[in-house]
Amino acid sequence: MSPRTLYDKIWDEHLVATRADGTSLIYIDRHLVHEVTSPQAFEGLVLAGRALRRPGNILSVADHNVPTADREKGIRDETCRLQVEALEANVKAHGVPYIPLLDDRQGIVHVVGPEQGFTLPGTTVVCGDSHTSTHGAFGALAFGIGTSEVEHVMATQTLPQRRSKNLRVRFDGALPPGTGAKDMALRLIGQIGTAGGTGCVMEYTGSAVRGLSLEGRMTLCNMSIEGGARAGLVAPDDTTFAYVAGRPLAPKGALWDAAVAHWRTLTSDPEAAFDQEVVVDLRGLAPQVTWGTSPQWVTDITGRVPDPAQARTADERDAILRALEYMGLEPGTPMEAIGIQVAFIGSCTNGRIEDLREAALVARGRKVAQGVRALVVPGSGLVKKQAEAEGLDRIFLEAGFEWRQPGCSMCLGMNEDRLEAGVRCASTSNRNFEGRQGRGSRTHLVSPAMAAAAAVTGHFTDVRRMLEN
């Protein structure tokens, strides 16, 4: 057999049929379901008189619009409550495994799946959510789908697919102190643009990727979609197996051994051909901060807001002008001179235990700056419990951060955690689009350490200086 990439191998293993028109039917092993993108899918199945083919291959949980405080008292917003109730009624009617809202395991689908051992190397994972790319950190082919496709997977456990191109992202050099997976992701997107990976599955390689924990790899893969890619992949290795071992839904005993033996074969062959390659030089990488309304508009913390006059094209100049107007920024302003009103630490990008540890390291012994509201929203109830066992909640609370209940929260502001117009936020989430965190909101994407640094100083601050002290 000719040399194959990791993506090729997973694809080949899941090919059910190649149809006359050239499309392929791909088997879906794992399906994550949440309240926002599933009601119309369940409705469609019922209307067509179709049953779910493998309800046991689904894991469902409410995360997008759930309150992150006082949830024991119920969901106040009626439309949100109705949507969660619809999910509960649907999963009950169709026999789909569900983690209830008040269960310790509840959280963001992309935190919960890996945590429960539902996400396994070499599997295909889908969810009606674009950040499904997160699960690529395990060497799983994971991608976001629309609601019609959710219905399709429920009915057939397959999806018609076109083969993507193979794009290898090679990170050269080691991660400098004070930087992490989020900075790698933002640097990459700044380099290739938000459409740079369109039509591709990106495989992340290089010793810096190997050196990342699973949490870091999830952050990196999570942002693949912001680079336009269908999915991101990191080949599974001992770090992966150590993370998965012993998780509630992970295989045990002889099955575990057989699984690991297979998973070790899931790497790109040395001679495998990639359609494209991107090299990202990590030498000299500084903490990254976005300044615009697209994740590609990013610079070093030591940098400045760009001057539209230096744009390469008229279209680009107009786009930058519009972004700066929306963001309320003047060209040439040093990034460190930009003040914030809110810091948000959480989301499927940066809501895991390591992210909270990283932020707590900066928050420890400091105080949230006057006039700043800082929120910490753990990615799941289990992350919250772990953090509390480590005393991270006390560090945050003593520093003046809010310690909240798990959910997607202010990443997209479907619940009450929303920004007012004109409010500037240092956010560990994944999108700085216009209106993303609330109408007129101004989002700057950063790492957890950088969000904590901005929270305690009141403006974007080079966290490397704070870590030295």
Place this chain on the structure above:
Amino acid sequence: MMPFTTLTGIAAPLLRANVDTDLIIPKQFLTTLVRSGLGRHLFDELRHDPEGREVPDFVLNREPYRNATILLSGPNFGCGSSREHAPWALLDFGIRCVVAPSFADIFFNNCFSNGVLPVVLPAETIARLAAEAGPLTVDLSTQTVSGSGCGFRFEIEAARKAALLEGMDEIKRSEANLSEIEAYETRRRVEAPWLAVGGC
């Protein structure tokens, strides 16, 4: 799914890059339990001020674009969230075809699930179409977009084209592969027994 054959109508120009799905349909409208009714919230934050009044300058608030059935836009249209509410909102407003130099992957797929035709044409061509005074005609069978004084051919994958022309039910189509799906599952139970899940 509704078939797409030909469409003649007003084409509204929204010529900016990276129109994301948050912009197309903001999150506060995603709590709906149905597919319909999102048209009035299409591009809500561009179309309406915070008090809900129309923003007069916005293209869809101007004549003749209020009745647009075609949207002309910039590269990477539909990037961001996977929300199928984006094509649902376009469709509910009356837009059945988006013409852009490129599309984001998930949005592109979601269009085909809903009988919305995404047409890929170069930015210069789109600028010429935007300069047309009258309506445009999109003909899927001949793969052309034309105005009174110009016509352009676009490319589309044959399988996608056939599915749209017929208004094909994709699930029904995959159900035709049932025996292969069953054979695959049987084989995988032997080859990868660790994939069996017990639920939670």
